[in-house]
Amino acid sequence: MNEVISLIKNHRSIRKFKNEPVTEQQLNEIISAAQCASTSSNVQAYSVIAATDPALKKQLAELAGNQAYIEECPVFLIWCADLHRLDQVTAGHMAGRESYVDSTENFIVATVDAALAAQTAAVAAESLGLGIVYIGGIRNRIAELSELLNLPELVYPVFGMCLGVPDQEPGIRPRLPVEAVLHRNGYNEERIQEPVQAYDQTMQRYLSERTGGKRDTPWSQIMADRLAEPIRLHMREFLSGKGFMKK
Amino acid sequence: MNEVISLIKNHRSIRKFKNEPVTEQQLNEIISAAQCASTSSNVQAYSVIAATDPALKKQLAELAGNQAYIEECPVFLIWCADLHRLDQVTAGHMAGRESYVDSTENFIVATVDAALAAQTAAVAAESLGLGIVYIGGIRNRIAELSELLNLPELVYPVFGMCLGVPDQEPGIRPRLPVEAVLHRNGYNEERIQEPVQAYDQTMQRYLSERTGGKRDTPWSQIMADRLAEPIRLHMREFLSGKGFMKK
Missing domain, CATH: 3.40.109.10 (NADH Oxidase)
Structure with missing residues (x-):
C-alpha cells in the first residue's frame, strides 16, 4: 500500500x-x-x-x-x-x-x-x-x-x-465488504443479501466494542430506522424554488 | 506542497x-x-x-x-x-x-x-x-x-x-482563479465577472497554444454554447421511472 x-x-x-x-x-x-x-x-x-x-x-x-x-x-x-x-x-x-x-x-x-x-x-x-x-x-x-x-x-x-x-x-468505521459494492460486467442481485448479512455482524461487533456492549444494532436495522424517518422532505420544493430541475 | x-x-x-x-x-x-x-x-x-x-x-x-x-x-x-x-x-x-x-x-x-x-x-x-x-x-x-x-x-x-x-x-487544463470559487462568510456576487474575465483570457491563451492558434474561444462563450444545447433532457423522466425523487 x-x-x-x-x-x-x-x-x-x-x-x-x-x-x-x-x-x-x-x-x-x-x-x-x-x-x-x-x-x-x-x-x-x-x-x-x-x-x-x-x-x-x-x-x-x-x-x-x-x-x-x-x-x-x-x-x-x-x-x-x-x-x-x-x-x-x-x-x-x-x-x-x-x-x-x-x-x-x-x-x-x-x-x-x-x-x-x-x-x-x-x-x-x-x-x-x-x-x-x-x-x-x-x-x-x-x-x-x-x-x-x-x-x-x-x-x-x-x-x-x-x-x-x-x-x-x-x-x-468498517465498510461493506468490497464484493457488495463492486459488481462485474453487470449488476448482480446476488451480491446484496450475503455480504450485508456479514456486514451486519461486523457492525454489531464494532458497535458493541465501542459502546462497552450497550449497542449492537445490525446495520440493516439502523438503515431501516433511517429510511423510515421523513428527513428533509422539503428538498424537492426548495430546489424547484431555486430554479433547479425545471426541465 | x-x-x-x-x-x-x-x-x-x-x-x-x-x-x-x-x-x-x-x-x-x-x-x-x-x-x-x-x-x-x-x-x-x-x-x-x-x-x-x-x-x-x-x-x-x-x-x-x-x-x-x-x-x-x-x-x-x-x-x-x-x-x-x-x-x-x-x-x-x-x-x-x-x-x-x-x-x-x-x-x-x-x-x-x-x-x-x-x-x-x-x-x-x-x-x-x-x-x-x-x-x-x-x-x-x-x-x-x-x-x-x-x-x-x-x-x-x-x-x-x-x-x-x-x-x-x-x-x-487551467482552472478558474481560486477567488472565483472560494467565497468568504457568504456568497459574493462580485466574485463572478472579474475572475471569469481573467479566466476567459487564460483559456484563450491555453487553447491557442494547444491548437497552434486554430482555436481561442473564451471559456464563457464555450459555456454558453454548452448551455444552449438540449443535453440529456430525458434525465428527469428516466429517474422518475427508476423510482427516484417521488417525494
Whole structure:
C-alpha cells in the first residue's frame, strides 16, 4: 500500500478540534487542490463558502441541528452546487438561444462537481494533518441557511465540512465488504443479501466494542430506522424554488 | 506542497491507454480505498460496476457516444447511485413503516456518495500510476445502458470512468482563479465577472497554444454554447421511472 492509499484508508470523521487556526495558506492550498478535481466539460459548477466569522458559525451550527463542532472548528466550509455563475457569465453570449441551465442533467452535473471538488479537498486537508467531517445537517433548514449566506438562484448548499486540527482519534468505521459494492460486467442481485448479512455482524461487533456492549444494532436495522424517518422532505420544493430541475 | 497535493494537482484526464491490464489487486486496492470515503450516515448508497468484457465495453462505448477509449481501456467503471441495496436489506425491518427511500433528499445522498467514492478511487488510481477520465456520456442513452447492465429500480449510472495505464501526457487544463470559487462568510456576487474575465483570457491563451492558434474561444462563450444545447433532457423522466425523487 502506498502513502496516498494509506492516507485515504486512514480516514475517519473528526468532530473535535484543537483551538488552533487553519492558516490562509493551508486553506488556499486545499481549495486550489480541490479545483484540480475532474469537472464535467470544465463547467466548474460549484462554489465553496469558508465561514470563519464566529457569529456566523454559531448561527450555522444552530441551523444544522446544534452540532457544536460547526461552531468550534476554525473553518466551516459550505460546498455549493453553483449554476448561477455559469448563468451570469453566459448571458451575454446566448444570442437569443434558450438556456438549459435549469435541466435535471445540469443539476446532477453541478451536484457531482461540488462533491468531486469537496472530496479532493478532504484528501488534501488530511494530507496536511487536518481533520474533516461532512455535514449533511446544513440541508435541515436549507432555506434559512441559504438566505443567511446570500445564496442566489441556481445555487444550493450540498453539504458542509468542518475543517481543523484534530483533537481526537476515533476508530475507523468498517465498510461493506468490497464484493457488495463492486459488481462485474453487470449488476448482480446476488451480491446484496450475503455480504450485508456479514456486514451486519461486523457492525454489531464494532458497535458493541465501542459502546462497552450497550449497542449492537445490525446495520440493516439502523438503515431501516433511517429510511423510515421523513428527513428533509422539503428538498424537492426548495430546489424547484431555486430554479433547479425545471426541465 | 506535499506529495499528495502534488499528485492531486498533477491530474489530467487520460484518453489513451497502453495495452496493459489493470490487475485484480490494483482494482481491489482502488475500490477498497474508495470505500473509505465519507458517506452520509454510513448509508454507502452506491455501487460500481467494473466492465472488463470486450464485447460489453464495445457496446458501452457505442451507447456513450462512440468514445473509443471506453472500448480501449482495460477496465471501464460505471459508478452508480444505489438505493436499491438499502431498499432490499431494510425491507424485513420496516415493521409496516413507510420508507422514504424515494425522497429527493435520498437521491442527493446517493448521488453524492457515488461521487465521493469515485473521486477517492481516482486519486488512489493515480497514486498507482494509472490514469482515468470521467465519462458523462453514459447518461446519453441511459435507459438502454441501464438495461444492458441489469440495473434494478433505484439504481442509476451517474458517470463512467476509464481506468488504465496512460499512453499520453496531456497538459493540465487551467482552472478558474481560486477567488472565483472560494467565497468568504457568504456568497459574493462580485466574485463572478472579474475572475471569469481573467479566466476567459487564460483559456484563450491555453487553447491557442494547444491548437497552434486554430482555436481561442473564451471559456464563457464555450459555456454558453454548452448551455444552449438540449443535453440529456430525458434525465428527469428516466429517474422518475427508476423510482427516484417521488417525494
